[in-house]
Amino acid sequence: MRQSNIRPFGAMPDGAPVEEITLAGAGITAAIITYGGAVRSLTVPDRTGAPTDVVLGFDTLEDYRVQDKYIGAIVGRCANRIAGGRFSLNGREYPLFVNNGPNHLHGGQVGFDRQVWTVEELRENEAVLRLVSPDGQEGYPGRLEVRVTYTLEEKSLSIFYEARSDADTVCSLTNHSYFNLSGQGRGDVLDHRIQLCAQYYTPADRQSIPTGQLAPVEGTPMDLRQPVQIGARIGGDFPQLLWAGGYDHNWAVDGQPGQLRPAGRAAAPDTGIAMEVETTMPGIQFYTGNFLAGCPAGKGGARYENRSGFALETQFYPDAVHHPGFPSPVLRAGERYAHRTVYRFGLD
């Protein structure tokens, strides 16, 4: 398959080529690299019609390989944290790679964000990427075959995740794009408004491991059911926000998991760009880039600091494998994992 919308983007140390795909839909373009399946740019018009790149990213493969912020990447086999870096399934204990204090984060040392995906299908507005994660990778049981389809439609990016394993395993896939709706590299996102369609969130301990409770947002700074400026309460003395250095929590998206339903919305006052998120997943992590500082210069020399972008990561709840009360992230042998998340752009 050789098409005009795919070009070399560098090579891995073992010589494996990395490519970049450009996709175009009505009023939206995207660049996707096969390293981590990462969204490298996403361009939509602002209120004057000027094309605005709303995601953080880098100019070179080397920069992607050096950073450890999961910028733009597909995260798996299990997004977010697994407490103690181990879980048991069918009476067997599976130790995982521990990479976040005593815990496992975002699939481990060489998660899906650090692997080179294969381009399986390519059209002008759509790319299908494929990855095979062998049995035992990062400690997970089962050979997992994953397909991720990126589709651009009318000012929207849809990400469809499919997976199948030959043994029971744990699977929760997300995309870790950092958005800045003022345009990447244009300062912080504290003036953006955020709204999450969630009556409950999962409070966490100081290591961001959920306690297992589903707590009502009502009466707390976690109540984002009405639009709130990101900066308005982020520095308050609410312990959850203090411990995480800002928002870095999972909200239980209202409605029925498995059904595509509204999960959140964000908007920037200067460009007027608004983004709505819909998902079939049970939860969404709203993360305000609290640990973003310290990566290489971004696209066009942009400086990325804490709060230069925010992420809305649709997922099973963090550490769900240890909480029987949470929707289960266990994928049974031969079963099909299929989830969709849509990022839809417009003007405020």
Ligand code: BGC
């Ligand atoms: C997590 C943060 C973590 C970050 C890594 C986010 O999804 O919620 O706690 O530091 O990923 O860049």
